[in-house]
Amino acid sequence: RVLIIDFGSQVTQLIARRLRESGVYCEIHPFNRVDAAFLGEYAPKAIILSGGPASVKTATSPRAAQEVFELGVPILGICYGEQTICAQLGGDVESSDHREFGRAKIEVVKASALFDGVWEIGSSHQVWMSHGDRVNAIPEGFEIIGKSEGAPFAAIANEERRIYAVQFHPEVVHTPDGAKLLSNFVRNIAGLQGDWTMAAFRDEAIEMIRKQVGDGRVICGLSGGVDSSVAAVLIHEAIGEQLTCVFVDTGLMRAGESEEVVRLFRDSYNIPLIHVEAADLFLGKLAGVDDPEKKRKIIGATFIDVFDAEANKIENAKFLAQGTLYPDVIESVSFDGGPSVTIKSHHNVGGLPERMNLKLVEPLRELFKDEVRILGRELGLPEHFVGRHPFPGPGLAIRIPGEVTQEKAEILRKADTIYLDEIRKAGLYDEIWQAFSVLLPVRTVGVMGDERTYDHVLALRAVTSTDGMTADYYPFTHEFLGACATRIINEVRGVNRVVYDVTSKPPGTIEWE
Numbered sequence: 001r002v003l004i005i006d007f008g009s010q011v012t013q014l015i016a017r018r019l020r021e022s023g024v025y026c027e028i029h030p031f032n033r034v035d036a037a038f039l040g041e042y043a044p045k046a047i048i049l050s051g052g053p054a055s056v057k058t059a060t061s062p063r064a065a066q067e068v069f070e071l072g073v074p075i076l077g078i079c080y081g082e083q084t085i086c087a088q089l090g091g092d093v094e095s096s097d098h099r100e101f102g103r104a105k106i107e108v109v110k111a112s113a114l115f116d117g118v119w120e121i122g123s124s125h126q127v128w129m130s131h132g133d134r135v136n137a138i139p140e141g142f143e144i145i146g147k148s149e150g151a152p153f154a155a156i157a158n159e160e161r162r163i164y165a166v167q168f169h170p171e172v173v174h175t176p177d178g179a180k181l182l183s184n185f186v187r188n189i190a191g192l193q194g195d196w197t198m199a200a201f202r203d204e205a206i207e208m209i210r211k212q213v214g215d216g217r218v219i220c221g222l223s224g225g226v227d228s229s230v231a232a233v234l235i236h237e238a239i240g241e242q243l244t245c246v247f248v249d250t251g252l253m254r255a256g257e258s259e260e261v262v263r264l265f266r267d268s269y270n271i272p273l274i275h276v277e278a279a280d281l282f283l284g285k286l287a288g289v290d291d292p293e294k295k296r297k298i299i300g301a302t303f304i305d306v307f308d309a310e311a312n313k314i315e316n317a318k319f320l321a322q323g324t325l326y327p328d329v330i331e332s333v334s335f336d337g338g339p340s341v342t343i344k345s346h347h348n349v350g351g352l353p354e355r356m357n358l359k360l361v362e363p364l365r366e367l368f369k370d371e372v373r374i375l376g377r378e379l380g381l382p383e384h385f386v387g388r389h390p391f392p393g394p395g396l397a398i399r400i401p402g403e404v405t406q407e408k409a410e411i412l413r414k415a416d417t418i419y420l421d422e423i424r425k426a427g428l429y430d431e432i433w434q435a436f437s438v439l440l441p442v443r444t445v446g447v448m449g450d451e452r453t454y455d456h457v458l459a460l461r462a463v464t465s466t467d468g469m470t471a472d473y474y475p476f477t478h479e480f481l482g483a484c485a486t487r488i489i490n491e492v493r494g495v496n497r498v499v500y501d502v503t504s505k506p507p508g509t510i511e512w513e
């Protein structure tokens with residue numbers, strides 16, 4: 001197994017993700033927790049030193065334990081990792097006013113095991129740089145294997161000791177060959193097999209959950225979405241009857257969603273589930289409210305009230321399980337001398353753990369959305385469930401600009417079902433990150449048969465994205481859009497006009513509210 005020593009880069013998790021993709025198990029540990037004793041126990045087969053925001057030139061600069069360099073295992077330093085290798089092994093790093101940030105070209109000046117089969121000597125390649133300090137002189141025994149305009153020591157190697165260091169970030173997609181270089185490092189240089197799979201993650205996660213929870217009771221709030229469902233099934237495998245799920249039905253779900261969740265959990269998995277039907281409560285609180293932020297706040301607060309009341313009936317509950325994913329977690333290593341790791345996490349039920357005095361169980365917090373889907377399949381969740389598009393916590397309420405009513409929610413559900421049905425029939429569902437309809441608070445005049453109509457406008461939205469942070473609208477054909485519009489207007493009473501949203505994010509957001 002590989003040890004990733006974290007110096008606090010925002011993209012350290014991406015290194016782990018790339019290694020998992022090439023079938024190699026790894027763990028991330030903050031630099032200030034990795035000492036000689038830790039290394040002895042962990043016995044890493046290879047070590048990667050991550051990037052980080054610090055400067056190696058300050059007195060309190062973070063360092064890797066010197067023992068790291070005495071183990072004789074292959075080492076790869078990335079960005080700050082390169083700088084600290086140079087500083088710790090007798091090279092020199094200088095502060096520079098000239099920050100290099102973004103795309104750069106690297107030229108391969110020497111063949112290396114790191115580049116084997118990927119980059120040839122003399123060729124140039126795009127890489128992603130992000131650094132302030134730069135290496136001035138490399139330690140004895142090292143050679144330059146790649147250089148860029150801003151970084152004459154963009155890649156260096158000591159082939160004999162199998163220590164490599166790069167100034168660029170191979171883990172990000174803006175370094176197109178980066179994944180192959182990382183794979184070279186762990187598989188060819190470190191000789192690891194590449195036989196790790198999500199099945200192994202499942203087993204390890206189950207062990208961890210058992211260790212954390214002991215014989216305590218765990219409550220899990222199900223939202224109907226993929227993340228909380230996968231978390232619940234995984235935890236149930238680990239601790240069985242110690243888990244109770246609570247599903248608050250807000251009446252703002254997509255068509256058939258609540259029924260499916262209840263069926264899946266009760267019948268297929270036999271997981272204890274409390275189903276709270278609270279549609280009237282939520283719609284009552286939303287009556288007369290049209291401000292988007294107020295709607296969100298009301299839904300959040302009502303959800304917490306209902307959940308709290310139910311959870312309080314469960315005796316001895318000590319833990320709250322959440323399907324928090326890595327992109328929900330902003331994690332940073334604290335550099336002010338203390339060993340503490342500051343973790344901020346945000347989620348729909350924020351505030352709940354403190355109020356209920358519960359500890360969090362978050363078995364998915366190292367995974368990305370697509371990895372959670374793979375884990376869901378591993379756990380036997382049905383394909384159409386696992387592949388489902390993301391759905392926001394406040395549900396259909398934020399897809400009905402203006403006041404939300406039962407009638408509008410019904411119209412929206414019907415129209416949305418047809419839209420998604422057409423997308424599935426066209427084989428496009430899995431190409432799209434998210435597709436949904438928005439019921440506008442605008443009425444327009446139409447003519448159906450010989451009758452005048454005066455009904456709502458429905459907007460269709462579909463975007464591609466990798467993480468929801470940025471998105472492009474999906475380029476449907478006009479024929480496809482026309483066919484959707486015809487079906488929706490013919491089959492859904494209350495809608496007489498359909499438009500398509502061609503805004504990307506930024507400047508738009510994915511949802512309308």
Ligand code: XMP
Pocket residue numbers: 348390391392393394434468469505508509510511512513
């Ligand atoms: P926006 O609209 O901000 O959405 O571009 C980005 C992604 O987040 C989802 N979203 C939410 N998810 N609770 C959630 O769990 C929320 O309050 C929420 N608001 C937006 C949205 O569907 C998209 O996938």
